[in-house]
Amino acid sequence: NLVPMAEILKKANKEGYAVGGFNINNLEFLQGIIEAAEEMNSPLILQTSEGAIKYIGIDYVIGMVEAATKNTTIPVALHLDHGSSFEVVMKCIRHGYSSVMIDGSHYPFEENVRLVKKVVEAAHSVGVSVEAELGKIGGTEDNVSVDEKDATYTDPDEAVEFVERTGVDALAIAIGTAHGVYKGKPELDFDRLTDIKSKLDMPLVLHGASGVPTEDVEKAVKLGINKVNVNTDFQQAFTERIKEIFDEKPDLYDPRKYCGPGRDAIKAKVKEKIKMLGSQNKA
Ligand SMILES: O=C(COP(=O)(O)O)NO
Numbered sequence: 333n334l335v336p337m338a339e340i341l342k343k344a345n346k347e348g349y350a351v352g353g354f355n356i357n358n359l360e361f362l363q364g365i366i367e368a369a370e371e372m373n374s375p376l377i378l379q380t381s382e383g384a385i386k387y388i389g390i391d392y393v394i395g396m397v398e399a400a401t402k403n404t405t406i407p408v409a410l411h412l413d414h415g416s417s418f419e420v421v422m423k424c425i426r427h428g429y430s431s432v433m434i435d436g437s438h439y440p441f442e443e444n445v446r447l448v449k450k451v452v453e454a455a456h457s458v459g460v461s462v463e464a465e466l467g468k469i470g471g472t473e474d475n476v477s478v479d480e481k482d483a484t485y486t487d488p489d490e491a492v493e494f495v496e497r498t499g500v501d502a503l504a505i506a507i508g509t510a511h512g513v514y515k516g517k518p519e520l521d522f523d524r525l526t527d528i529k530s531k532l533d534m535p536l537v538l539h540g541a542s543g544v545p546t547e548d549v550e551k552a553v554k555l556g557i558n559k560v561n562v563n564t565d566f567q568q569a570f571t572e573r574i575k576e577i578f579d580e581k582p583d584l585y586d587p588r589k590y591c592g593p594g595r596d597a598i599k600a601k602v603k604e605k606i607k608m609l610g611s612q613n614k615a
């Protein structure tokens with residue numbers, strides 16, 4: 333009952349909307365995200381960073397996602413976010429992930445191509461989709477951190493060569509976003525996105541969407557972004573709600589009394605994101 337991400341993104345690319353790549357960090361994130369997507373009749377890409385897999389445990393990830401998708405009516409992919417090696421990718425594929433990102437963006441171009449090509453051959457041989465990254469997205473997420481000066485934007489011509497030589501299903505591009513909380517206002521390079529999309533009519537991925545103004549994400553979707561990764565906004569929604577609860581009732585100790593409202597806050601935030609991406613009723 334998981335589908336390959338490529339299937340979900342092919343339709344999104346054809347019809348001009350984007351699908352959320354929403355990170356799960358625990359049970360409440362998974363429940364809030366899947367409930368919101370089902371209520372909005374939206375396709376969904378559940379994703380775990382390597383840090384989240386370490387925190388939850390891969391057998392729990394698979395078990396919880398299986399429970400979450402057993403009776404679902406919407407297409408759901410389970411995706412490895414920012415896979416750092418062939419070995420980790422293969423571990424996730426063996427455990428039942430339907431999609432993987434191999435992030436070789438911090439390597440020289442040829443090394444990135446070599447690694448991604450190897451992953452695509454293995455993943456595609458068992459029907460698993462592949463996302464890769466070209467250009468460096470700034471910010472920090474778990475062990476992925478790039479400081480401003482090294483964050484280099486995606487070169488459109490390099491992107492064409494990269495996709496031709498690797499056969500990836502989706503390409504994460506660097507056009508000014510960064511993981512985590514922004515220091516200043518992010519300025520997205522929409523001309524660069526337009527140029528890349530005109531050369532590569534394929535699913536493009538925007539990372540670091542938390543903190544990007546809604547209208548900028550909507551514009552990026554109009555210009556050809558088909559997957560939008562969101563993590564920090566949901567983490568902040570969860571955490572802020574729990575802080576509010578403890579302000580009201582500092583002596584609480586039953587985790588359901590604060591994780592439950594935290595889950596509801598995630599769910600509400602996910603619905604806002606689905607509206608922003610245009611994937612409502614696209615299941
Ligand atoms: O790109 C992301 C999420 O970034 P944010 O935390 O900034 O939403 N995950 O791969």
Ligand code: NA
Pocket residue numbers: 471510511512513514540541542543544564
């Ligand atoms: Na961000």
Ligand SMILES: [Zn+2]
Pocket residue numbers: 414473511539540561
């Ligand atoms: Zn990312």
